[in-house]
Amino acid sequence: MRRAILGSLLAAGCLAAGLPVAAQSPAPQREAIRIGILSDLSGSFADVAGPGSVVAANLAVEDFSGRAAGLPVQILSGDHQNRADTGSGIARRWFDTEGVDAIVDLPNSAVALAVGEVARNANRVALVTAAVASRLTGDLCSPNLIHYSIDTWSMSNVPSRTLVQQGGATWFYVTADYAFGHDLERQSTDAVTRAGGRVVGSVRHPLGTTDFSSVLLQAQASRASVVALANSQADFINSMKQASEFGLMRRGQRVVGLAVYISDIVSLGLEATEGAVVVGSFYWDLTEGTRSFGRRFADRMGGRMPTDLQANVYAAVTHYLKAVEALGSSTDGRAVVARMKATPTEDSAFGKGEIRADGRRVSPVYVFQVKAPGESRSRYDVYRLVREVPLEEAYRPIAQGGCPLVQGGG
Template identity: 85%
Template sequence: MMRRWAILAAALAGFTALPALAQPPAKREAIRIGILSDLSGSFADVAGPGSVVAAQLAAEDFGGRAAGLPVQILSGDHQNRADTGSALARRWFDTEGVDAVVDLPNSAIALAVGEVARTANRVALVTAAVASRLTGEACSPNLIHYALDTWSMSNVPSRALVQAGGTSWFYVTADYAFGHDLEKQSMEAVTRAGGAVLGAVRHPLGTTDFSSVLLQAQASRAKVVALANSQADFINSMKQTSEFGLARRGQRVVGLAVYISDIVSLGLEATQGATVVGSWYWDLNDGTRAFARRFGERMGGRMPTDLQANVYAAVTHFLRAVEASGQSTDGQAVVARMKALPTQDAIFGRGAIRADGRRISPVYVFNVKAPAESRGRYDVYKLEREVPAEEAYRPIDQGGCPLVRGG
């Protein structure tokens, strides 16, 4: 009798366990994209709230749905701290059903969140950070890099200016890893192009008085003075190059990490004649102007930066890959589909994503207009040259990315 009860109990136990084993996975309710940015700090103008608007516009233009699901845009502030950004991304992935994290100004945060995305097998679309490591030794099957990196920001203007007669260079460099990287890669490009480096001086982060630095730049008699810094450091140093009259004395000033918001903040009187490099500008063609008008309507008349345009392109291409694959939870599969599909959108046109995760699209050399040439506050650039892709990006076999055969 006891044996019969034991057999019956075992059978009932097996029967009651079957429904639990057969339960389908929880039904997904939406495709969720998190814009992880600096919403109120030093990167807020170049990315920040404008990146959220760009993502919303991309989702709307895609029809608001992908793979039969509504698209939702979330936003969060990483406060320029890698631990804060990583914790928020982890929570989004683990408990809030976020499929992709986008934007990520600040390279330390982008590298940290990229690793979180790899561990969770979600997607990281880096549209703002510039570390070349993101497609080098730190490349990931879960990450795509949309923003120009330090290789492009250094090599493109250096080669272009040497070819245009700027054969001697002096560097004003922010004294931390980002500045060192820009300086080193630019110096190497200048030398390869046949130019000469006459000197360099480094300044602490947050310097406000560049007078002694610029006196050394003047004394060098270099044809090109390169500002290997960014944000407030670039603004302060650029303003003082104008006050010192470097351009009037025949020295050409180039900013290696400049965004349109920097030029607008400084004004054309202080920046006219400067050389800058970018991957996008709002006044390039009818498509860029149409996007800029819509963006400006939501941003109080501001025109988008190239980083904010990157967000639009990244979200658009991500949704195309989700639509094509029919799912979004397998980050590596979605990234692989993004690499397989040519990129195509109304503001960048046609491009591609390499095996190392590098987005390939046009790169431009601009000159900053004189005040008399400008028709409005955001009319700041004259196009000097569109750079061929083979010159604009680090060769894929030179980055050390483990995803690249022989890399």
């Protein structure tokens, strides 16, 4: 950048003096399209995203025989360590000096929001396949960003409405005491109330709680029809395991996890999770397409099936490369994102879908119930499909998000 500025000043000086201006060197020839998988490779999100996201990206590239727009496609990976400053620092380096065209994955909403702003300023592409903040397609939407993972609105509204309609009239919340948990509880409470249900109590717990005894005793004493776990990762695993030990489900209370992935269920086992209700946008055993992708992924991951977030990476890289192929270039991030929005999505993991003006990827969302141990045929055969949610119920209405792109700004 400094050289470019100095060159411009020198040229202006030569023109002012009536001197000839030396021809500038042409821009270096691009050698590859580079996609960076910026993830949590060793921390709390490593199982649901992490190394599996890198594998999913490579599977998508293989579908294009490793090339797009006449150039080889290269996959890089980096660990943001769940720190927004670390993530944005890697993003700036990748964009400014390492020729990265798009960054994908981004578990942890604070990291995703920070990297999204870096991508906007650099006019590159951010494909958020793991973070769940609804602001990514709301007031902080961007012409350089697409959000693939379902967000806190969907996580809260879909199961809440479904369970109230099935007779779950009273609710009790076990909520992680930080912004993510508060957001889940607030949006779920609104959905329960709108559907005609009633909240009878809630209790908040610190991040990283290991003993949920007192919390679950309060949930049990509330006699609520539904106990909602507004937490994730280790907090969900610990609270769900102890809910099973306390016999909440055996006593007739339904337990719903608002932010659950298949790796959580497999880690806990079906004896501890039988009957739990979860929401997701992907399950490996839904269709021939999901089974095909699941097997390809499992072959690279020692038999582990993909999570929703890892399947999102495959879908996002696939659609990105289609757009780059159509444009013949990856250099203008806004143009690539605009092309992605203008083109219907289609891949083996999610089938057909679309990308809205606010950057929200829209594809089917499902309500699942965890199987009993006797129903399961294999380690990853864990879900029974309860309901495919109509798209108009599955995502926040675009007019309610406050995205400036929808209003003609941005």
